[in-house]
Amino acid sequence: MSKATIPKGTRDFSPEQMLKRDYVFNIIKETFYKYGYKQIQTPAIEKLETLTGKYGEEGDRLIFKILKRGDKLKKEIQKFEDNALDNNIEKSFCDQALRYDLTVPTARYVVQHKNDINFPFKRFQIQPVWRADRPQKGRYREFYQLDADVIGSNSLLNELEIILLIDSVFTELKIPDFTIKINNRKILSAIAEVTGESDKIIDITIAIDKLDKIGEQGVIKELVEKNISQKAIEIIKPILKTKGNFKDVILKLKEIISTSEIGVLGIEELETIFTYIEKIELKSAKLVLDMTLARGLNYYTGAIFEVTIEGAKLGSVCGGGRYDDLTSVFGLKDVSGVGISFGADRIIDILEDFSLYPEFISSATKLLIINSEDTNINTILLAEKFRNEGINTEIYPDKVKVKKQLKYANNNNITFVVFIENDSVMQLKNMLTGEQKICKEKEIMEEILRI
Amino acid sequence: MSKATIPKGTRDFSPEQMLKRDYVFNIIKETFYKYGYKQIQTPAIEKLETLTGKYGEEGDRLIFKILKRGDKLKKEIQKFEDNALDNNIEKSFCDQALRYDLTVPTARYVVQHKNDINFPFKRFQIQPVWRADRPQKGRYREFYQLDADVIGSNSLLNELEIILLIDSVFTELKIPDFTIKINNRKILSAIAEVTGESDKIIDITIAIDKLDKIGEQGVIKELVEKNISQKAIEIIKPILKTKGNFKDVILKLKEIISTSEIGVLGIEELETIFTYIEKIELKSAKLVLDMTLARGLNYYTGAIFEVTIEGAKLGSVCGGGRYDDLTSVFGLKDVSGVGISFGADRIIDILEDFSLYPEFISSATKLLIINSEDTNINTILLAEKFRNEGINTEIYPDKVKVKKQLKYANNNNITFVVFIENDSVMQLKNMLTGEQKICKEKEIMEEILRI
Numbered sequence: 001m002s003k004a005t006i007p008k009g010t011r012d013f014s015p016e017q018m019l020k021r022d023y024v025f026n027i028i029k030e031t032f033y034k035y036g037y038k039q040i041q042t043p044a045i046e047k048l049e050t051l052t053g054k055y056g057e058e059g060d061r062l063i064f065k066i067l068k069r070g071d072k073l074k075k076e077i078q079k080f081e082d083n084a085l086d087n088n089i090e091k092s093f094c095d096q097a098l099r100y101d102l103t104v105p106t107a108r109y110v111v112q113h114k115n116d117i118n119f120p121f122k123r124f125q126i127q128p129v130w131r132a133d134r135p136q137k138g139r140y141r142e143f144y145q146l147d148a149d150v151i152g153s154n155s156l157l158n159e160l161e162i163i164l165l166i167d168s169v170f171t172e173l174k175i176p177d178f179t180i181k182i183n184n185r186k187i188l189s190a191i192a193e194v195t196g197e198s199d200k201i202i203d204i205t206i207a208i209d210k211l212d213k214i215g216e217q218g219v220i221k222e223l224v225e226k227n228i229s230q231k232a233i234e235i236i237k238p239i240l241k242t243k244g245n246f247k248d249v250i251l252k253l254k255e256i257i258s259t260s261e262i263g264v265l266g267i268e269e270l271e272t273i274f275t276y277i278e279k280i281e282l283k284s285a286k287l288v289l290d291m292t293l294a295r296g297l298n299y300y301t302g303a304i305f306e307v308t309i310e311g312a313k314l315g316s317v318c319g320g321g322r323y324d325d326l327t328s329v330f331g332l333k334d335v336s337g338v339g340i341s342f343g344a345d346r347i348i349d350i351l352e353d354f355s356l357y358p359e360f361i362s363s364a365t366k367l368l369i370i371n372s373e374d375t376n377i378n379t380i381l382l383a384e385k386f387r388n389e390g391i392n393t394e395i396y397p398d399k400v401k402v403k404k405q406l407k408y409a410n411n412n413n414i415t416f417v418v419f420i421e422n423d424s425v426m427q428l429k430n431m432l433t434g435e436q437k438i439c440k441e442k443e444i445m446e447e448i449l450r451i
Numbered sequence: 452m453s454k455a456t457i458p459k460g461t462r463d464f465s466p467e468q469m470l471k472r473d474y475v476f477n478i479i480k481e482t483f484y485k486y487g488y489k490q491i492q493t494p495a496i497e498k499l500e501t502l503t504g505k506y507g508e509e510g511d512r513l514i515f516k517i518l519k520r521g522d523k524l525k526k527e528i529q530k531f532e533d534n535a536l537d538n539n540i541e542k543s544f545c546d547q548a549l550r551y552d553l554t555v556p557t558a559r560y561v562v563q564h565k566n567d568i569n570f571p572f573k574r575f576q577i578q579p580v581w582r583a584d585r586p587q588k589g590r591y592r593e594f595y596q597l598d599a600d601v602i603g604s605n606s607l608l609n610e611l612e613i614i615l616l617i618d619s620v621f622t623e624l625k626i627p628d629f630t631i632k633i634n635n636r637k638i639l640s641a642i643a644e645v646t647g648e649s650d651k652i653i654d655i656t657i658a659i660d661k662l663d664k665i666g667e668q669g670v671i672k673e674l675v676e677k678n679i680s681q682k683a684i685e686i687i688k689p690i691l692k693t694k695g696n697f698k699d700v701i702l703k704l705k706e707i708i709s710t711s712e713i714g715v716l717g718i719e720e721l722e723t724i725f726t727y728i729e730k731i732e733l734k735s736a737k738l739v740l741d742m743t744l745a746r747g748l749n750y751y752t753g754a755i756f757e758v759t760i761e762g763a764k765l766g767s768v769c770g771g772g773r774y775d776d777l778t779s780v781f782g783l784k785d786v787s788g789v790g791i792s793f794g795a796d797r798i799i800d801i802l803e804d805f806s807l808y809p810e811f812i813s814s815a816t817k818l819l820i821i822n823s824e825d826t827n828i829n830t831i832l833l834a835e836k837f838r839n840e841g842i843n844t845e846i847y848p849d850k851v852k853v854k855k856q857l858k859y860a861n862n863n864n865i866t867f868v869v870f871i872e873n874d875s876v877m878q879l880k881n882m883l884t885g886e887q888k889i890c891k892e893k894e895i896m897e898e899i900l901r902i
Contacts, residue, residue, distance in 0.1 A: 002504075004562035004781040007496050007547050012560055014567065015489030015574070022490070033815045034838045036845030038466030038863070039473070043593050044495060044549075044579065045458050045515070053453075064496070065518040067545055069583055077540055080531070089528055093544065094518055096458050098495075109463055111455035116465065118862040120848055123466065128495065132520055142494050155848040157822075160831065168838075279828045280835070330455040364484045371608075377730050380611065384731070387485045387619075394487030397571055397606035411569040412489070 009133070009141030016413070019361045024348050027172045028146050029126060035165045037124040037148045042105040044128070048097045054104045054329065062132045065094035098130040102147045102341075103326070110151055111330035119152035138314055138346060149339030151326065156269060158338045159303045159322065160276050166307055166318060166340065167285040173347070174356050177310035179286045183293040184270055185300045185321070187253065190263025191239065194256065195232035202298070204228060204236070209294035216240045239291050246274050249289045269303060299323055305340060312353070314346045363413035364392050366448050370405050370419045371396040378423055385441065391448050406431075416448055460584070460592030467864070470812045475799050478623045479597050480577060486616045488575040488599045493556040495579070499548045505555045505780065513583045516545035549581040553598045553792075554777070561602055562781035570603035589765055589797060600790030602777065607720060609789045610754045610773065611727050617758055617769060617791065618736040624798070625807050628761035630737045634744040635721055636751045636772070638704065641714025642690065645707060646683030653749070655679060655687070660745035667691045690742050697725050700740045720754060750774055756791060763801045769793045814864035815843050817899050821856050821870045822847040829874055836892065842899050857882075867899055 006012065013021060032039070051063055068076060076092045079085050085092045099105055102125045110121060126146045135141060148165070150158045163180060170178050188208075192201035203226040207219050214222070219240060223233050235256060242252045250267060257263030270289060277287055285307075295304045302322030309317055320340035327335045351357055369383055379395060386393040394414070396405045402419075409417050409431055419427040428444050429436040439447070457463065464472060483490075502514055519527060527543045530536050536543045550556055553576045561572060577597045586592060599616070601609040614631060621629050639659075643652035654677040658670050665673070670691060674684050686707060693703045701718060708714030721740060728738055736758075746755045753773030760768055771791035778786045802808055820834055830846060837844040845865070847856045853870075860868050860882055870878040879895050880887040890898070 001782050002501050002559075002780055003498075004501075004559045005498065006494055006501075006559075006563070007498055010494035010496055012494070012564065013492040014564070015491060018490040018492060033843045036816045036819075036843060038815060039469040040466060041464040041469060043457055043461035043463070045461055045581070045593060047454075047456065047458055050453055050455075050457075061520065064547075065520075066549075067516045067518050067541060069512065069516075073540070089524070090518060096515075098517075108453075108455045108457075112457070113463065113465070118859050122845065130496070142496060150848060153848040155822075155850075157831075157846060157848045161846070161848075164831075164835065276828060276831070280831060329453055331452050364489060365487045368487075377727060380608075380615075380727070380731060384615065392484045392487060394573065395608060395612070397601060397604040397608045397612075399606075408569050 007141070009135035009139075011140060011142070015364075016362070019364060020351070020357055021344070021348055023357065023361050024173065024344055024351065025126060025144075025146070028169055028342055028344070029124070031165055031169045031172065032124040032146075032148050034168070035122075035148075035161055037122045040106070040109060040123050040125055041127060042099070042102075042109055042125070044099055044130075045096050046099055046105060046108070048091065048095050050108055051097050051100055051104060052091075055100055059100065063100050064098040064130045064132055065090055066096040066098070067093055068095060099127070100131060101129050102127060102145045103339075106147070106149065106151075107327045108330055110335070111327050111332045114332060120158075121151040122148075123151065124148040138349065140345065144344045146342040146344055147339060149337050151337040151339075152335050153338075154336050156272055159269075159273055160280075162305065162320065162338065162340050163273070163277060163282070163285070163287065164280070166305070167282045169318075169342070170285065170307070170309075171283040173351065175284075175309055175350075175354075178284070179288050179308050179310070181288050181290040181293050181306045181308065182270070182273070183290055183304050184266040185302055185304060186262045186266030186269070187257065187291070188294065190257040190260035190266060191236065193260045193262065195229070195235045197228055197232050200226065200228060204232075205294040208236070208240070208292045211240055211292040242291055246270075246287075246289050249291065253291070266302075273303070295319055295321060301325075301336075303338065309350055312346075312350045314350065316343070317346045317350065318342045360451075363415070365394050365412065365414050366391050367393045367416045367418060367444075368405070368409045368412075368414045369393065369395045370402060370417060371399050372402070372420065373399070379420055382418075382420075382441065386445065386448075389445050389449070391445065415451065416444075418444060458592070460586035460590075462591060462593070466815075467813070470815060471802070471808055472795070472799055474808065474812050475624065475795060475802065476577060476595075476597070479620055479793055479795070480575070482616055482620045482623065483575040483597075483599050485619070486573075486599075486612055488573045491557070491560060491574050491576055492578060493550070493553075493560055493576070495550055495581075496547050497550055497556060497559070499542065499546050501559055502548050502551055502555060503542075506551055510551065514551050515549040515581045515583055516541055517547040517549070518544055519546060550578070551582060552580050553578060553596045554790075557598070557600065557602075558778045559781055561786070562778050562783045565783060571609075572602040573599075574602065575599040589800065591796065595795045597793040597795055598790060600771075600788050602788040602790075603786050604789075605787050607723055610720075610724055611731075613756065613771065613789065613791050614724070614728060614733070614736075614738065615731070617756070618733045620769075620793070621736065621758070621760075622734040624802065626735075626760055626801075626805075629735070630739050630759050630761070632739050632741040632744050632757045632759065633721070633724070634741055634755050635717040636753055636755060637713045637717030637720070638708065638742065639745065641708040641711035641717060642687065644711045644713065646680070646686045648679055648683045651677065651679060655683075656745040659687070659691070659743045662691055662743040693742055697721075697738075697740050700742065704742070717753075724754070746770055746772060752776075752787075754789065760801055763797075763804070765797045765801065767794070768797045768801065811902075814866070816845050816863065816865050817842050818844045818867045818869060818895075819856070819860045819863075819865045820844065820846045821853060821868060822850050823853070823871065824850070830871055833869075833871070833892065837896065837899075840896050840900070842896065866902065867895075869895060 128142050128144050130142050188205050192198045192204055207222040211219050242249050300321040301324040304321035306316045307318035322338040324336045326337050383393045383395050417429045428439040579593050579595050581593050639656050643649045643655055658673040662670050693700050751772040752775040755772035757767045758769035773789040775787045777788050834844045834846050868880045879890040
């Protein structure tokens with residue numbers, strides 16, 4: 001007998017959880033479409049060589065690798081026994097692996113299908129990814145990513161529209177208070193440049209990125225530990241203190257990095273974005289320039305974004321930015337892109353914590369018809385009428401005690417129950433209010449569709 | 452540099468393909484909900500022991516197995532070097548695998564969560580499965596299954612509603628001519644019984660199942676080869692010839708198997724179903740009793756279904772039936788269920804062959820706003836207005852030649868294009884008709900929403 005358990009870090013989703021997940025996924029998907037993104041899907045299984053070396057050494061270790069089969073596997077086993085493997089066990093015994101993120105498969109997709117794509121390619125992708133990370137609260141081995149990117153366009157209009165898209169998604173989800181943090185990778189480069197520490201840009205950024213967690217003194221301590229010069233630290237200090245509205249931060253920045261060509265470019269980009277957004281007026285997001293926002297430094301080259309929700313225990317729920325070189329590892333150079341990724345699992349948990357799921361999604365079934373001695377062909381015909389009107393309807397399949405059937409309705413959050421007295425008399429019971437009354441077919445439909 | 456290719460038997464889906472896939476998936480999903488089924492999802496990765504031994508030897512070979520990692524793997528390699536493996540390579544080096552179908556994970560789910568489930572459990576599941584089968588036309592290594600089952604109810608009402616559900620799905624998909632074939636496993640058992648060959652029920656059924664392909668003489672030849680007695684063959688012969696409407700077939704059957712208790716039960720079940728369906732009147736399906744329908748003999752115990760589409764090159768597009776013992780392998784006995792599985796990939800291909808996709812799904816984006824020298828803040832505000840009205844709208848992000856932008860609209864099947872002359876004058880172009888005219892904002896919205 002097999003035990004009924006699943007691998008650690010993976011999850012089953014119950015009907016109630018699925019309704020909540022679909023609610024969030026659908027809002028994000030519809031908003032992607034609203035802004036002109038087009039959906040693609042890629043296989044869960046990629047060639048191992050497609051993924052290896054793209055996520056660093058740690059990443060390579062966390063990739064789920066798939067064992068070869070049949071003769072291919074036999075050959076490798078023989079080689080192993082003969083001490084003649086061409087490679088380590090993982091690369092010898094496996095040539096396929098599970099998708100680790102959506103970015104590398106998208107880059108592979110764009111290069112593979114470049115002749116069929118009309119650039120700029122506004123694509124979105126909503127699929128699970130797998131990482132053999134140590135599972136912990138909010139971190140799973142199988143989880144969904146929801147990514148939208150514009151590939152092959154340098155225009156800042158894309159960054160602007162990504163901000164509108166984020167605003168639209170979280171407004172639609174009825175999140176009361178959220179902030180889009182923005183920074184620009186060019187500013188971070190300029191800071192490293194003017195401090196004379198360009199080669200230590202990664203150390204500087206990692207330290208600055210921790211301001212929220214370890215405070216100003218902590219950041220300075222880390223900079224000292226990383227052998228950043230005292231002169232450089234003196235230049236960086238005021239950046240750590242710089243709070244306030246966009247114009248104040250920009251003024252301070254101009255003081256510090258106006259001698260850097262790339263810095264001036266970064267400031268220009270930020271100013272353009274803020275000027276536009278001021279005029280457009282966001283629905284509910286606050287847009288804040290955060291000099292300490294870093295995000296995957298090696299990857300991004302322009303604007304970077306991150307979204308945080310006020311009062312949520314979990315960190316950022318959405319992030320992204322501009323990159324200049326996504327596809328060259330697959331042989332296609334000079335393709336600039338900008339994108340955003342939504343962390344669905346965190347968003348789903350936060351909506352639960354904030355009780356933001358609408359009532360109506362507690363059950364997909366709206367009506368249960370009680371099965372009784374009088375259940376007959378007319379019951380089925382009645383159910384079909386309701387279904388044709390768009391009302392999801394169940395007939396309890398077995399003739400069991402009414403109490404058991406009502407418990408079923410209750411436990412499955414089905415609001416309405418119909419008792420058929422005879423072919424012309426029906427009673428409608430509202431399980432929420434307990435109210436019960438004799439109704440005609442049409443009245444039942446109206447009552448259900450009204451709610 | 453990595454090559455941009457994917458493993459054989461897997462597929463990328465382009466935006467246009469995704470719209471078609473979503474169209475089919477959504478109709479099936481909404482119909483599942485309409486009939487009161489509730490969605491669950493299970494992880495792509497199951498424990499290897501959950502899957503092994505459930506699909507026969509051939510199945511075990513076709514399961515994608517996932518390599519252990521880190522210390523766990525090192526330990527096994529050491530054992531292998533010491534000739535001390537506890538098991539074969541696959542079971543020693545792997546303890547997880549990819550889902551092979553949705554049935555076993557559902558059985559595992561039902562047992563694992565039995566205390567949280569309100570039986571009867573009407574669940575549906577729409578997820579990909581993986582099989583390392585030799586790829587060929589219409590057979591992939593990663594493909595979706597769309598399954599609905601009622602678990603924990605013996606009522607024939609479930610079989611009836613499954614027939615209504617199938618009728619509803621294919622009617623909604625506008626398939627002009629399709630047949631639901633039905634048979635009952637009890638009839639097949641009875642035939643084996645009355646011929647005195649109960650121990651050869653599998654051989655008999657496999658042979659009968661091939662009637663469509665090899666003809667009556669072929670079936671008889673195979674029966675002889677399998678050492679079925681001449682007496683038995685004489686009894687089976689009339690069944691192979693039995694065509695015609697339900698009542699004729701039942702009369703013939705009664706002649707043959709009325710001495711079999713299980714046979715009488717099977718006939719009763721079929722008669723109940725046909726009597727009800729006659730009164731309900733299906734929307735467009737033909738329901739046909741097919742004595743030669745077999746379907747995975749070891750698994751089913753009652754009604755079995757299969758759907759074929761007239762004029763389609765591919766075989767059955769949907770199948771299922773009643774089983775009495777889904778969950779006992781995970782320790783939960785006497786749970787009867789009945790279910791149906793839709794073969795999405797075949798249905799998607801057939802809709803393409805029959806040109807049954809509606810016009811409107813050729814593009815999700817309905818409107819492209821041309822980027823020109825006059826593109827400014829008002830362009831973005833205009834796009835936002837359209838989006839708020841539910842019109843999926845793109846602004847071409849870069850200021851490039853109009854010809855290139857129109858080509859983009861054309862290649863992406865975007866029907867409407869707007870040129871902004873200045874802040875108060877706009878031209879709307881219909882890319883299908885070529886018609887172009889000066890329009891006001893409101894007229895543009897009306898025109899687009901009209902189509």
